[in-house]
Amino acid sequence: MKKIIVENLKYKYPLSEKLALNNVSFEIEQGEFIGVIGRNLSGKSTLCQAMVGLVPHFYKGAYGGKVIIDGLEVRNYSIADISLKVGIVFQNPFTQITGSKMTVYEEIAFGLENLGISRAEMINRIDFALNLLKIAPFKERSPFDLSGGQMQRMAIASIIAMKPEIIVLDEPTSQLDPEGSEEVFRAIQDLSKQGITVILAEHKMEKMAEFCNRILLLDDGKVVDFDVPEKVFSRDDLGEHGVNAPVYTRVCKALNKKKAGTNDYPVTLEEAVRVLGGMGL
Amino acid sequence: MITVSNLSYAYQKGNPVLIDIHLNIDQRSTAIIGQNGAGKTTFVKLLKGLLKPFEGEVFIQNQQVKNRTAAELAKIIGLVFQNPNDQIFKNKVLDEVMFGPLNMGIDKQQATENAMEALEMVGLHDKLDMNPHDLSLSEKKLLCIASVVAMDTNIIILDEPTIAQDYQGKETIKKVIKTLKEKNKLVMTIIHDMDFVAENFERTIVFNEGKVILDGDTRFVFAQKDILKSAHVEAPEITKLGEKLGYRKTFLTIEEFIDYKNQERNL
Amino acid sequence: MRSISLYTERNTVIHAMDPISKLFYILFALLIPIILPSIKVSIVCVVLGLIFLLVARVFKKTIPVFSFVFLILLTVIIIQGLFRPGNQTTLFHFGPFTLYKEGLMFAFGVAFRVINIVSAFMILILTTKPSDLVESLVRKGLSSKIGYVIISVFQIIPEMMSSMETITDAQRSRGMETEGNLQTRMKAFLPLLGPVILGSLANTKERAMALEVRGFNSKGPKTYLLEEKKYRYSKVVQWGILLGIACALAWRILV
Numbered sequence: 001m002k003k004i005i006v007e008n009l010k011y012k013y014p015l016s017e018k019l020a021l022n023n024v025s026f027e028i029e030q031g032e033f034i035g036v037i038g039r040n041l042s043g044k045s046t047l048c049q050a051m052v053g054l055v056p057h058f059y060k061g062a063y064g065g066k067v068i069i070d071g072l073e074v075r076n077y078s079i080a081d082i083s084l085k086v087g088i089v090f091q092n093p094f095t096q097i098t099g100s101k102m103t104v105y106e107e108i109a110f111g112l113e114n115l116g117i118s119r120a121e122m123i124n125r126i127d128f129a130l131n132l133l134k135i136a137p138f139k140e141r142s143p144f145d146l147s148g149g150q151m152q153r154m155a156i157a158s159i160i161a162m163k164p165e166i167i168v169l170d171e172p173t174s175q176l177d178p179e180g181s182e183e184v185f186r187a188i189q190d191l192s193k194q195g196i197t198v199i200l201a202e203h204k205m206e207k208m209a210e211f212c213n214r215i216l217l218l219d220d221g222k223v224v225d226f227d228v229p230e231k232v233f234s235r236d237d238l239g240e241h242g243v244n245a246p247v248y249t250r251v252c253k254a255l256n257k258k259k260a261g262t263n264d265y266p267v268t269l270e271e272a273v274r275v276l277g278g279m280g281l
Numbered sequence: 282m283i284t285v286s287n288l289s290y291a292y293q294k295g296n297p298v299l300i301d302i303h304l305n306i307d308q309r310s311t312a313i314i315g316q317n318g319a320g321k322t323t324f325v326k327l328l329k330g331l332l333k334p335f336e337g338e339v340f341i342q343n344q345q346v347k348n349r350t351a352a353e354l355a356k357i358i359g360l361v362f363q364n365p366n367d368q369i370f371k372n373k374v375l376d377e378v379m380f381g382p383l384n385m386g387i388d389k390q391q392a393t394e395n396a397m398e399a400l401e402m403v404g405l406h407d408k409l410d411m412n413p414h415d416l417s418l419s420e421k422k423l424l425c426i427a428s429v430v431a432m433d434t435n436i437i438i439l440d441e442p443t444i445a446q447d448y449q450g451k452e453t454i455k456k457v458i459k460t461l462k463e464k465n466k467l468v469m470t471i472i473h474d475m476d477f478v479a480e481n482f483e484r485t486i487v488f489n490e491g492k493v494i495l496d497g498d499t500r501f502v503f504a505q506k507d508i509l510k511s512a513h514v515e516a517p518e519i520t521k522l523g524e525k526l527g528y529r530k531t532f533l534t535i536e537e538f539i540d541y542k543n544q545e546r547n548l
Numbered sequence: 549m550r551s552i553s554l555y556t557e558r559n560t561v562i563h564a565m566d567p568i569s570k571l572f573y574i575l576f577a578l579l580i581p582i583i584l585p586s587i588k589v590s591i592v593c594v595v596l597g598l599i600f601l602l603v604a605r606v607f608k609k610t611i612p613v614f615s616f617v618f619l620i621l622l623t624v625i626i627i628q629g630l631f632r633p634g635n636q637t638t639l640f641h642f643g644p645f646t647l648y649k650e651g652l653m654f655a656f657g658v659a660f661r662v663i664n665i666v667s668a669f670m671i672l673i674l675t676t677k678p679s680d681l682v683e684s685l686v687r688k689g690l691s692s693k694i695g696y697v698i699i700s701v702f703q704i705i706p707e708m709m710s711s712m713e714t715i716t717d718a719q720r721s722r723g724m725e726t727e728g729n730l731q732t733r734m735k736a737f738l739p740l741l742g743p744v745i746l747g748s749l750a751n752t753k754e755r756a757m758a759l760e761v762r763g764f765n766s767k768g769p770k771t772y773l774l775e776e777k778k779y780r781y782s783k784v785v786q787w788g789i790l791l792g793i794a795c796a797l798a799w800r801i802l803v
Binding site: 087099114118122158162 | 704751755765
């Protein structure tokens with residue numbers, strides 16, 4: 001089933017002369033894990049925000065084309081309505097804390113209170129989200145009294161509690177240390193296993209190659225490619241689009257080692273070992 | 282260039298952040314790595330004189346840090362902050378970069394020259410009259426690097442320079458580090474990006490729970506798998522690949538690995 | 549914890565009381581001394597306030613606030629006692645100065661009212677979580693947006709303070725002298741404001757987006773995770789306070 005349909009999406013921020021998104025079209029199936037890559041200012045964040053209606057409702061600006069999320073056309077619904085279908089997690093864990101709640105537990109309830117969820121249901125959902133993101137031990141702490149990784153997992157839990165079927169994450173680990181990033185990546189994988197459709201924008205290509213079913217490459221507001229990681233990362237023109245392939249792909253490319261029986265280079269550590277092993281050992 | 286002896290620090294009594302640090306930092310470019318909360322930022326603030334040591338001493342080029350204000354130390358040691366929004370406060374790119382040199386008492390003409398050179402290095406020389414707040418986050422970070430480079434200090438510390446940078450941004454920073462090294466400056470960084478450390482820094486110091494648990498040539502450090510693991514640090518991707526393939530050699534860059542493989546094939 | 553809230557966790561009758569009843573008490577403490585300006589009434593009110601603070605076991609926490617208030621009141625007492633127009637009855641002399649009874653009585657009247665109001669507010673602030681207070685106001689019909697703004701200020705001010713420290717460090721790092729005499733420090737203060745304000749504006753935009761996607765502008769009715777703090781006698785307390793105010797008014801008019 002098509003979960004997300006984007007058709008000829010064009011968007012220009014107010015006060016800007018350039019199109020931030022220029023004729024973007026793609027479709028995403030239920031349960032897919034999609035990676036969005038591209039240089040800075042290529043339109044990754046704008047696209048993420050278009051999925052949840054922040055573009056255009058929050059920023060205004062000029063908008064053309066369609067984004068249809070699970071049957072709802074984003075342009076015709078409020079952000080609050082869309083938030084029932086799709087949630088978003090941002091880069092900075094600090095600015096996602098509401099600042100009006102005293103504990104992690106209450107913080108996660110914030111969205112549910114706004115949506116008018118009954119108390120019994122709220123408690124169920126919060127417990128589910130706390131456990132899925134493995135932050136139940138901190139539920140009585142102040143939201144500000146957490147490490148970056150814990151804070152970001154709380155932000156994800158706050159979204160997950162709203163039971164969206166799709167979650168969009170815009171560089172959720174860029175401000176975390178390696179351990180914090182690892183915690184968050186693991187959490188995102190768990191979400192995917194739960195059947196949630198995931199859209200992840202990220203610069204860490206090795207992680208993208210490992211997790212994603214398909215990769216959407218953006219440049220200058222346009223879709224350059226939308227395909228499985230091996231295909232996208234095997235492209236010869238990645239550098240021109242401001243992207244570097246995973247280390248493993250670059251090595252295999254330089255040594256001209258393709259995956260057996262294909263025209264593509266390996267993209268993960270395991271695949272690279274399989275292709276490079278055997279010789280010299 | 283920097284001698285640290287017996288250095289300890291605590292924000293609250295009984296809760297030490299740095300414990301008995303002894304280090305001799307020489308001309309080699311140096312990366313400081315470790316988990317958040319390991320004491321890296323506190324250490325750098327002590328070097329800069331932004332904090333005063335609890336116990337122990339720091340000498341920079343034979344000057345005792347304790348007896349100098351941070352503003353005086355600014356002439357010998359520069360620090361680029363992690364978040365550019367904490368640093369930027371002029372409304373023109375050029376003025377921002379000239380602020381440091383002018384503060385140090387460099388005359389206006391020389392300050393302009395320094396600033397232009399630094400801006401050229403980071404590729405912002407065609408945006409002199411722009412308002413820094415209209416730049417993108419990665420450009421702002423490059424601007425902050427330029428503002429410190431323009432001060433022409435002998436030591437430059439970069440706090441998390443690669444955060445929010447894409448491929449091109451990282452390439453620019455690489456180039457800046459290389460140029461500074463050629464000018465005989467000591468470049469130090471606090472950083473989580475291990476691939477970047479392996480490619481650009483000669484020496485690596487690992488902090489964990491307020492102590493230095495590993496210190497040496499970057500190649501040596503990234504070979505110490507078990508100690509790295511205890512500090513929650515992962516080796517660079519290429520190092521992991523070499524290791525998985527069972528090579529004894531510790532690889533730091535893709536080029537090294539490819540050369541090695543090609544030689545192996547030619548044997 | 550990074551919050552400027554003065555709330556002190558205790559398990560007392562006063563803590564168990566709902567925030568609205570405490571607001572009623574503030575009203576009481578404000579109005580009674582105005583309706584009945586006798587100094588005796590003021591003293592009774594002050595004693596009442598102090599008893600509540602003692603019962604709530606937060607009296608110690610009020611000492612810094614009260615010492616600040618006393619400092620100001622002391623100057624009022626001295627100035628009024630010495631110089632109030634209409635001073636007639638001499639109490640005593642010291643040096644060239646004479647202290648008069650009229651001014652002193654007037655100043656004491658002011659002092660008791662101030663102490664009275666301050667203690668009423670302290671009862672509210674020290675024994676009520678800010679979030680509970682705002683939540684009960686929202687339940688009573690306050691816009692949830694205004695409620696949010698009030699409550700987030702408690703958290704965001706400490707955030708601004710810490711970013712101010714970082715910015716100072718950044719400027720010292722580039723050779724700006726911030727240590728030393730008052731003039732140097734004043735000169736160093738102004739350039740701080742730009743980054744602090746711009747930084748918090750940028751954060752505000754990000755936070756606004758984060759709130760939006762969590763249904764902040766949802767049109768439907770809100771629910772609450774925490775059960776409304778119900779105090780068994782809140783109706784009694786609130787009606788009692790209103791009755792007290794009414795009686796005071798009646799007394800003032802009739803007697």
